[in-house]
């Protein structure tokens with residue numbers, strides 16, 4: 001193997017080339033880009049408006065602490081309490097409660113079962129008490145009488161210095177605290193035989209210092225959380241649309257040229273990361289102005305930024321899962337909508353850490369972990385800061401770590417799915433490919449000498465021409481028993497049925513065959529655009545099935561596919577530059593390489609024309625030019641001159657001939673003259689099999705009919721006499737065509753010796769019954785026609801036609817629609833008036849119906865995905881509901897005890913101790929509290945509720961209520 005420009009495709013060069021291309025494309029479609037940005041900004045503006053109207057920044061203020069009175073000062077005319085007695089101890093406790101000195105007017109009633117009790121509680125007739133055991137109990141109020149005990153569902157604070165509007169005070173005003181104190185006293189009295197009633201009754205109730213205005217409702221915070229989670233929704237839609245489109249159109253071909261997967265994803269990822277950062281900056285500005293007023297801009301910006309990057313990575317992952325760009329984009333849109341709902345979960349309640357870690361694989365949830373907590377802190381008039389990242393702002397760190405890990409996870413999954421879910425073209429890796437050692441060890445190609453004379457085409461016997469001795473051992477491509485089966489929806493197509501063929505270095509080989517013979521399929525397999533179903537193909541003795549070597553092999557190949565490849569908004573020159581860099585042409589040589597190819601193919605006059613403005617032939621030349629870039633050792637060309645003018649065809653032929661030595665060239669063509677002139681060897685395929693292979697001379701000798709003797713005769717003419725004359729010299733001559741004034745005979749090659757005598761005899765008849773005559777040799781067309789037969793050709797044509805129909809998405813383009821409407825089978829209008837109108841309506845209705853069925857598949861996929869992603873949400877909601885956690889607040893000493901420096905977090909409240917003695921009571925209860933690592937004398941509590949705690953004072957256990 002010789003030749004080839006030195007090429008080494010580096011990740012940086014490829015990424016840079018594609019990124020440059022992406023930026024250029026964005027620039028060329030500036031109008032669209034502006035519209036896209038208007039969409040992004042519309043979302044941010046909407047959020048800004050909602051915030052500006054709903055929640056203008058308020059001055060920081062606290063409502064002060066105030067003493068509400070003694071516990072026994074609560075007085076209600078009647079205070080009915082119901083309970084269910086399941087064990088005698090409960091009745092005993094409630095009997096004691098009925099004698100409560102804290103609530104003198106209490107009346108206690110026993111109920112038979114929970115339903116009866118719930119009925120009266122629901123009607124707000126009585127307050128319910130349910131015991132789990134003799135120490136644990138629930139107090140049940142009518143749902144709307146006291147604020148929801150769940151901190152996140154309740155209006156916290158909101159006192160505005162007015163007792164009337166102070167919701168948390170309902171706990172005091174409606175007797176909740178006094179009842180709880182009564183039950184606690186009864187339990188303590190029953191178990192310790194000591195009475196706490198008097199002390200308890202004298203306990204003073206104090207409203208803690210609280211933030212003056214904080215409206216903590218799920219709805220309110222949920223709207224903003226949801227709005228913030230969806231700030232990248234338009235970006236997601238447009239990104240998936242573009243990536244999936246390019247992935248489908250050109251990615252596999254670029255991959256075939258040696259493009260590294262990561263370079264492709266990075267080029268898009270980096271472009272959209274810039275957009276995400278701009279959106280993140282604007283969002284952070286809006287959020288810090290209206291929601292996180294006390295927080296540092298940097299912290300909020302960081303979270304938005306990381307969320308944006310994770311979104312970009314997520315979209316890349318999504319783009320690997322589907323082929324259709326619209327479907328992917330719509331799906332991405334709905335997924336963002338639904339995943340953003342996951343961000344609401346941290347609002348509802350404190351969730352177990354394990355569930356938080358599990359849900360953090362969804363980036364909107366990870367984002368919400370930081371944002372929701374920051375919102376709660378903002379409601380407490382606290383801000384989040386980098387300096388506090390290990391303290392109260394630690395949730396920011398968790399969120400940032402989750403989002404970073406999400407991004408890494410999505411990138412890994414993108415690369416993985418990209419390998420195991422191939423696009424329309426491309427080779428599928430097995431799911432566990434990364435566990436194979438060969439995947440990680442980068443083998444270098446070292447050609448292994450071939451065993452001389454071992455020919456895999458030998459099965460065809462006489463149909464294969466023997467290659468000259470100097471070619472033996474120069475087999476560059478060896479195709480052995482290759483089969484390819486396409487599994488369509490309705491039927492399977494066997495495109496190749498055990499093909500054997502050797503392609504030699506230093507030769508140009510042509511693939512001939514009827515439409516649908518399998519030429520394109522073979523070239524696609526060799527180029528790596530698709531895999532074979534079975535059999536092996538080796539390139540320089542390296543099996544193509546070894547995926548670890550594939551990239552190495554592919555870099556040596558220049559491939560011109562049947563379809564045209566280019567980036568439409570780039571000029572011819574820009575296209576060539578990008579592809580040269582992808583192919584690994586050194587940066588310093590890109591310019592000269594591009595100029596050489598432009599000049600070789602005579603397209604330098606159109607180098608500044610955009611690809612979407614090129615004619616069919618010019619596009620073809622561009623695709624060929626791309627294949628020639630980097631002077632690849634192996635050229636695989638699928639109908640390279642289709643659509644070219646004769647001048648350009650000759651130019652292509654001379655280029656291929658010039659670079660023949662030391663290179664391998666394999667091309668397919670429908671032009672027999674092209675194969676005849678250009679190719680050293682022609683391989684004729686028929687229905688997926690090799691029919692024969694050899695030089696033109698060999699094929700013509702073997703299948704040609706010999707020579708054609710054409711003569712113009714006078715009319716009327718004695719055909720029999722002329723035939724007899726010819727047969728006298730060439731006995732096996734045959735009259736092949738006969739017209740009024742023309743006769744054509746075929747003369748076999750073997751009778752060439754008889755030709756001089758035949759011609760001199762014919763000369764004698766010229767001017768009498770023969771006007772003139774001439775002889776021509778069999779062409780490859782004749783060979784082809786003989787080999788295939790007309791019936792075969794028709795069959796092949798039909799096959800391809802059917803296939804193309806399947807391939808194209810526009811089944812229902814308007815053209816067939818029109819033809820259905822206007823023409824009968826014979827092509828002439830046969831009906832008119834009402835009948836025609838009826839037929840048109842039916843036809844259009846049928847087309848609409850078929851379109852709907854077609855779209856249903858997409859809708860089904862969307863629904864399936866939605867269900868999959870909603871499932872965690874639904875499960876979580878069920879779990880939450882079943883645990884009654886939303887409307888229940890369990891009071892445990894744990895809530896009130898915290899380490900110094902620990903944030904005043906959710907259910908944790910600081911303990912209020914009011915020392916009215918005027919002395920610092922060393923050794924007293926205050927001293928003991930200080931040793932319990934409690935932060936004392938803090939005038940701040942979320943709700944004023946009772947706590948049952950037990951502390952030892954001077955070794956004596958004392959139960960009391962705070």
Ligand SMILES: Nc1ncnc2c1ncn2[C@@H]1O[C@H](COP(=O)(O)OP(=O)(O)OP(=O)(O)O)[C@@H](O)[C@H]1O
Nearest residue numbers: 486493495514515516517518519520521799800803
């Ligand atoms: N993606 C596909 N899915 C299903 N069948 C296919 C697909 N591609 C090709 N075929 C079928 O495989 C057979 C071989 O097709 P191929 O394109 O290789 O023929 P060809 O010799 O290149 O034809 P042409 O000269 O018209 O390009 C045909 O019958 C075709 O219908």
